[in-house]
Amino acid sequence: MRIFHIATAADWQAAEESGSYTTSTLGRTLAEEGFIHASRSDQWEGVRAAFYADVAEPLVLLEIDTDLLDVPVVEEVPAPGISETFPHVYGAIPAAAVVDVRPLEA
Template sequence: MRIFHVATAADWAAAQASGTYTTSTYGVSLTQEGFIHASREDQWRGVLERFYADVTEPLVLLEIDTDLLASEVVEEPPAPGVEETFPHVYGPIETAAVVAGTPLR
């Protein structure tokens, strides 16, 4: 399965240097959040509009092949009372599992 994650270009470059991506969402680490927020293909544009509209630094859309991840991916709502689910990655994302990194904006 393919899932998507909006990343800053700087965070993605750091991940490529280290071999793992560990940013949960803009300005929040995997350690702080406990998982990495991701989206399905039909969701990432809404995430970009809602949560990254004011971000001025360069962004990259990471396309992740879940079959290549060592970490568990769980579909769950982002908050209590929300019915829509999103994929959450419970651990680091190995850069080898990222099959595309497309610049945004």
């Protein structure tokens, strides 16, 4: 399965250098949040509009192949009052599991 994650270009560059991606969401680490937020293909644009619209630094869209992960991916409701589930990655994402990186236009 393919899932998606919006990242700053700087966070992705750091992940390429270290070999793993550990940013949960904008300004929060995996250690702070407990998982990495992700989206399905039909969700990432809405996530971008809701949470990244005011971000001035360059963003990229990571396409992650879940078959290449060695940590659980769980479909969960992100907050009370929301009925739609989102994939949450419970561990670091190996850079090798990211099969495509697309720059997102401002």
